[in-house]
Amino acid sequence: MNTSPANRLILGDNLEILKGMNGESVDLIYLDPPFFSNRNYEVIWGDAGEKRSFEDRWEGGMEHYIGWLKERVEHMHRVLKPTGSIFLHCDWHADAYIRVGILDKVFGADNFRNHIVWKRTNAKNNITLRFGINTDSIFFYSKSADFKFNLLRGAYSSEQLSRYKQEDEKGLYRLENLTAPGKSRQFLWRGVHPGENRSWSLSEKNLEELYNQGLIALQKDGRPRKDGLKKYLSDAEGALLGNSWDDIERIANTSHERIGYPTQKPLALLERIIKCASDEGALVLDPFMGGGTTIAAADKLGRRWLGIDQSPQAVKVTEYRLNRQQNPQGQGDLFAAPFTVELHKYDYDTLRYENAFEFESFMVRQFGGVPNAKQRGDKGVDGKMPDGTPIQVKRSDGVGRPVLDAFVTSCSRFNEKLFEKNKSEHKPVGYIIAFSFSKGQNGIVEEAARLKNSKNIIVGLVPVEKIVPLAHKPSLAVRVSEASREADGTREIEFAAEGRSEAGIEFYSWDFAYEEERGFTPAVIMDKTGVQRAKFRAGEYTIAVKAVGSEGLENTELVRLKLNGTIERAAD
Numbered sequence: 001m002n003t004s005p006a007n008r009l010i011l012g013d014n015l016e017i018l019k020g021m022n023g024e025s026v027d028l029i030y031l032d033p034p035f036f037s038n039r040n041y042e043v044i045w046g047d048a049g050e051k052r053s054f055e056d057r058w059e060g061g062m063e064h065y066i067g068w069l070k071e072r073v074e075h076m077h078r079v080l081k082p083t084g085s086i087f088l089h090c091d092w093h094a095d096a097y098i099r100v101g102i103l104d105k106v107f108g109a110d111n112f113r114n115h116i117v118w119k120r121t122n123a124k125n126n127i128t129l130r131f132g133i134n135t136d137s138i139f140f141y142s143k144s145a146d147f148k149f150n151l152l153r154g155a156y157s158s159e160q161l162s163r164y165k166q167e168d169e170k171g172l173y174r175l176e177n178l179t180a181p182g183k184s185r186q187f188l189w190r191g192v193h194p195g196e197n198r199s200w201s202l203s204e205k206n207l208e209e210l211y212n213q214g215l216i217a218l219q220k221d222g223r224p225r226k227d228g229l230k231k232y233l234s235d236a237e238g239a240l241l242g243n244s245w246d247d248i249e250r251i252a253n254t255s256h257e258r259i260g261y262p263t264q265k266p267l268a269l270l271e272r273i274i275k276c277a278s279d280e281g282a283l284v285l286d287p288f289m290g291g292g293t294t295i296a297a298a299d300k301l302g303r304r305w306l307g308i309d310q311s312p313q314a315v316k317v318t319e320y321r322l323n324r325q326q327n328p329q330g331q332g333d334l335f336a337a338p339f340t341v342e343l344h345k346y347d348y349d350t351l352r353y354e355n356a357f358e359f360e361s362f363m364v365r366q367f368g369g370v371p372n373a374k375q376r377g378d379k380g381v382d383g384k385m386p387d388g389t390p391i392q393v394k395r396s397d398g399v400g401r402p403v404l405d406a407f408v409t410s411c412s413r414f415n416e417k418l419f420e421k422n423k424s425e426h427k428p429v430g431y432i433i434a435f436s437f438s439k440g441q442n443g444i445v446e447e448a449a450r451l452k453n454s455k456n457i458i459v460g461l462v463p464v465e466k467i468v469p470l471a472h473k474p475s476l477a478v479r480v481s482e483a484s485r486e487a488d489g490t491r492e493i494e495f496a497a498e499g500r501s502e503a504g505i506e507f508y509s510w511d512f513a514y515e516e517e518r519g520f521t522p523a524v525i526m527d528k529t530g531v532q533r534a535k536f537r538a539g540e541y542t543i544a545v546k547a548v549g550s551e552g553l554e555n556t557e558l559v560r561l562k563l564n565g566t567i568e569r570a571a572d
Contacts, residue, residue: 026076026306028285029080085147087140089137117138118137121249184199191223285307286305300325313506364383399434400438408430408459423458473554474500474501491537493561499530507527509548510527512543542559545557
């Protein structure tokens with residue numbers, strides 16, 4: 001399986017997905033794996049997929065953890081381009097083991113570039129017999145000596161700031177001399193002479209231009225100062241970044257970035273990493289996607305991306321986060337890159353009632369065959385296996401015996417020589433793919449067995465669920481009630497969503513100003529309770545709520561409200 005094509009959110013074990021990726025296809029990898037310190041806290045989302053993935057992580061202690069992570073980093077090294085880099089985020093519990101036991105061995109000590117120290121918070125006030133720990137480590141390694149790196153500048157240094165002592169309506173500035181030693185430009189300008197053995201450093205024309213732009217400070221009598229060239233702080237470059245990053249604060253409880261993910265990293269942190277180690281159009285991979293910050297930053301900066309996580313919640317939260325980012329204030333972004341979401345399971349209803357030709361082509365490809373390019377005149381053959389054996393796809397349940405009879409005839413006519421060869425070698429002469437097959441006295445299952453036993457004609461009856469795992473999306477209902485009414489006519493409306501799924505409901509997302517044209521753009525990305533309140537004035541509104549099940553499948557309910565004297569809920 002080739003998982004290198006970009007802009008994909010993939011649900012699954014990153015080890016298996018990395019194994020299927022093309023070598024030397026990725027420009028930059030950032031990973032923030034579960035910290036070794038999170039033994040009792042590493043299950044962030046709490047869904048079944050995450051628990052299964054990490055249930056035996058800590059058997060064997062540190063050695064087990066390092067072995068688990070090293071195997072994945074080895075595949076990350078393989079998929080990186082020679083000019084690529086990796087940034088691994090960890091804390092003090094395992095940083096030494098990770099650097100020496102994994103990164104030095106896989107990437108080589110010569111390719112170590114930086115140990116970046118990120119000050120994520122202030123030291124806690126707890127009194128202990130050591131200094132408070134308020135930093136994380138980010139190890140930066142390249143794959144080779146020829147790697148991509150863009151110099152970045154951070155905030156102004158204290159030494160820079162100390163030089164800008166004056167201020168006007170344009171901001172802070174410092175003064176530079178307009179004269180220099182020499183006698184080449186010893187002319188009187190606006191009543192000021194440069195001085196004995198001094199010369200104006202600029203021509204009279206250039207001095208006039210600066211004067212007219214307000215870039216020369218004046219004496220009390222209104223004449224120009226010889227040391228009066230204004231240099232504004234806003235035009236100066238910040239200090240070159242070092243490896244100590246203390247200018248990016250962690251996500252606070254009140255931050256507009258906050259999505260409810262406990263170990264969420266700031267967008268600014270990932271933007272800095274992506275800017276320094278890649279250019280626009282580069283492919284960025286995050287194999288431990290979590291709250292989706294890497295993906296959001298890469299998308300914002302015009303990079304291509306791949307995000308992997310074993311948690312359905314992580315995948316869906318990142319999807320909704322991208323939807324919101326690509327539709328700021330509901331305006332939408334015509335140039336936003338499209339992306340795909342790939343889950344473990346497929347919704348039965350979506351597949352069952354999909355466009356027939358698209359369904360046929362999808363199932364043939366998933367089965368390992370090549371679909372027909374045309375929709376008509378295929379004589380009952382929708383595709384073929386690599387050896388030419390015919391495939392027929394039925395988008396229906398309880399497929400009966402007449403389908404089998406017609407298909408056997410089609411197989412013999414499609415390629416008579418191959419038909420006879422498969423018969424003689426006791427191989428299937430063709431395959432029928434359907435949601436289910438009829439059984440009983442005149443059922444297709446019994447007839448297929450009779451053909452095999454009496455005529456040595458084998459037809460493979462393949463249920464869709466044997467090719468792609470199926471599940472049913474959650475059911476969803478929403479109750480609406482008025483919570484309060486303000487004097488200015490504003491009304492607070494309570495919405496209570498109730499989702500049902502055999503697999504369980506993980507969370508809800510809400511869009512209180514839904515428009516079909518711009519798609520689902522959630523104001524609330526992750527709601528565990530299903531209850532939200534919002535304020536509205538008189539008018540008509542459409543509210544969209546999504547319920548996400550434990551298998552990653554979702555259902556959407558639209559609530560159309562008309563608020564006037566009363567609350568009217570319009571039928572869809």
